Amino acid sequence: MKFIAILTLLFAPCVAFAQTSPSTLARVTQSGVLRVCTPGDYKPFSFQRAPGEFEGLDVDMMGSLAGTLNARPELVKTTWANLLPDFVAGKCDIAAGGISVSLERQKQAYFSAPYMVNGKTPITRCEDVAKYQTIAAIDQPNVRVIANPGGSNERFARAKLSHAQLTIHSDNLTIFDELTKGRADVFVTEAAEAIVQSKAHPELCAVNPDKPLQYAEMGYLLPNGDDVFRNFVDQWLHLSKANGDYAQLSAKWLGK
Template sequence: MLRKTALVKGIGLLLMAVLMLVGTNGEAGHLEDISARGTIRIGTTGDYIPMSYLNPQTGKYEGIDAELSKLIADSLGVKIQYVPTTWPTLTTDMQAGKFDIALCGISRNYNRAKNMAMSDAYGEGLFGKTILCRAKDAKRFQSIAAMDKPEVRVMINPGGTNEKFAHANFQQAQLIVYKDNADIPRQIAEGKADIMITETVEAAHYVRMDKRLAAPLKDKPFTRHSCGILMQKGDQEWLNYINFVLAELKMDGTMDRLEKKYLK
């Protein structure tokens, strides 16, 4: 509790300094807008366990990004206003200013960095593209070549890096675009598709939840990457602030605790 209080006070002082700087320039930035309205608008897809998942039973968001969102809001002394978005519309919604930041397991990559601002990384070394399949098929699917067959059905959610990976690596397999990302594991388990392209942390979660599923290549992912907090370009003070929060959470051990809880 003392560490959290110190973090909030330290970040509060930084916020005041940044607001004073913005005021002298005569331009309102995200920090000033958020302070004035008393809420931070957070864009999220709510379909990515264990990052950001809207639990239909409780109506609340769960996962590491939900906890990070709460910590960021607490540091600012404001409430959270979640703004639903989708993977196909994430970029356009962000650029249109529908939310102040987006957190939902967003991969850091060159294309996003060129078009938007991305925070420093978190979850380094814990994310990578892999597959989810039925347990009985685990030995069958040990390579891209073994999967890229006309009879293999690969299910992907639209608009994100999973879809891009599938199009780049499969020329013969059947690609099935399915909008409800959180429901794809069930589709695989019930035999409506053979493979889900997903992330290592998501695959591990579903294997724990459903014995019918397996992630045979989880420890040898096809790619490696980290996640970041997404925002509009052009507000360096806001980017600095978000990076400051992440740095403090790493320094006091909070980030390590959250990564162990959700990602390992």
């Protein structure tokens, strides 16, 4: 009995700490600030117009989430390569901006419930659409594939298009100029971005965006182990879809 009592005394502080350790939910509510990591280079989800000025579907959604917590959103600029390291280091409370759900990211962080199915879709010059209908057609030695570094687009290109000529282009926003100017043939990205950028660049066309080359989901990155905050975010997202708020914002940024 004495042994059990000693163990109880030893572990009691740890249990108490685990029970009283504040959730992100409590911290955001108390501080009045929701810190959001975002690369800010991915239309229509998050785009940095100027220092400190962001716009996009996920920017508006984060504003909605912050509002439910009586907080203001604070956008923390990162890159795709540094997104997970910055998030794990505690630089933000949530990450958004067109983030693909992946098992690799799941190893170090939670994901919210997915808010969009958004699979990998090629974008190319309109006259070349017929050439690049499948992975096999793109994965050829004479095809110049371009990708942005550090995210799921680069991983897809390296895993599925290893026979093509791959160029890693550091600026996601100017990749589309590389295509229009004929310095690259294909960029494989998410369907939503391919559709939006084909509207912004009439020379470019999304290839079968309704039938992606690979299934993918979008979600928000959340602190690992924080079930309280994840449950709150999932419930907020559920209600946003149920009451039409998400549909309204989606129509604003995606046209659907």
